[in-house]
Amino acid sequence: MNVRPRPVAAEPVIPEGPSVRATCATYDLCVCRAASPAWTPPSDTAFDLQRPAHVVPARRIVFRENELNDAVPVICEGWAASIVMLSDGSRQILSFLLPGDLVSTALLFQSQTHCLVEAITEVRYRTFTHSELKASLFHNPGFFEKVSKAWLEEKARLDQLIVDLGRRTAEERIARLILGLQQRLARRGMVQPESMEMDFPLRQHHIADAVGLTPVHVSKVLSEFRRSGILKISDRSLTIVEPAGFRRIAHMR
Amino acid sequence: MNVRPRPVAAEPVIPEGPSVRATCATYDLCVCRAASPAWTPPSDTAFDLQRPAHVVPARRIVFRENELNDAVPVICEGWAASIVMLSDGSRQILSFLLPGDLVSTALLFQSQTHCLVEAITEVRYRTFTHSELKASLFHNPGFFEKVSKAWLEEKARLDQLIVDLGRRTAEERIARLILGLQQRLARRGMVQPESMEMDFPLRQHHIADAVGLTPVHVSKVLSEFRRSGILKISDRSLTIVEPAGFRRIAHMR
């Protein structure tokens, strides 16, 4: 069932990019700035931005299950996915990670994960340590608020996914996935305000692994969406041509 | 699809039971004792046990979506389920709540939920307030540890459910649900050590709503489990007759 070859692990390189700050700063959590114990809102010189970023090429594994030793990664640029592998090679994607995302808030409290993280596009990320983040949690009330808000959002997304997988049709699942991604990207200013166009680097097998279908069936559903003029997909870019109709499909039942 | 009549809301009565302490104290989180700011490990007189418990009869709603005002409920006795309702009347159960369970750790950080809680058996529960729990979180390091542990478990269960719904067959899902419940009950000392027998108040429609199937199909799968001698179910009680074989079914692929 839906088996794909396993990508090899990546060895983290350590270069430094120019536009990291802008990308990272867009996100609510703002770990890159807020995690510093000495952080104050007006300050712009948080110590974390000076720390080097790791870069992983597309389709490589960022880290495996239980491979994390005390490191908490935050995505600075690019798309990734956290994935549970099954013993027959099939996979379930728990969540897509966008710029600014903590891999999971659970990592603040344990250093092991039962899922692996794989880069979808080239990914640039930074890591923090348990100890420094946990310290911030206690000494920086603003950071505590942001973490609990991040947890609430993570929980809401997991709950929604459970409902989708348990009680919705293939069309509904796919439509809801795309709408959810669009909303998250919009909050980051990554959707064209007028055309509603957005970068969409996901392969169809990513969609399949996220919504519990096969790539073949995803292809058929997407083709139907395009044929009916609701979506436009081309060249790793996606446009929701008829938002109202698309939302109707997604919210059905 | 799998529509059932909506139970009416319950008006909380306020009696006091005798064996609440023993039941509540079994759980890891131990909110009933640990939430008190003045709590110390040897102490046995936490103020929360003096607070009255609410009782809800089986099949009634404990509280609805967004009906919670600053109250954080903890189950003291009985089984409940947190449920997402869809507009066509179908339902998805996010989790079963057992004695000692917080409805969700998310309630520590927000007072609204997108799901409702329904009693499966008669349920006895107590409520705490945001403010007192949040205060304990900061002033009682032991409580903070327990909450983060509870949350890690909650997250692990959600992740597992996603994998089950997305990538496993009906038989696997049902077997894994039963095994998961058995493990949780065992930790509470609610499974007969020898016979592996346990109380099992779930109706088949509960199982169906938890694993994303129809009650009809659940009936067929369970009948097959019984016919092959793996399970014994009778009179709201369940025994895993062949644990090894059952685990093999559950962990398949």
Place this chain on the structure above:
DNA sequence: CGGTGTCTTGAATACCATCAAGTCTTGTGG
């Protein structure tokens, strides 16, 4: 005693998976 809730079983159907073949794109090494 009817009413409701629960469970079972069989038949027909729907949805999605699997299998397979083919096109097109992307990436890589000679």
Place this chain on the structure above:
DNA sequence: CCACAAGACTTGATGGTATTCAAGACACCG
């Protein structure tokens, strides 16, 4: 830069798993 391999997507045919529909048995309760 081209040739070849691998990955990505499409489409049709076929099959399996789970749903839907329906009818009946059984228990419990007011």
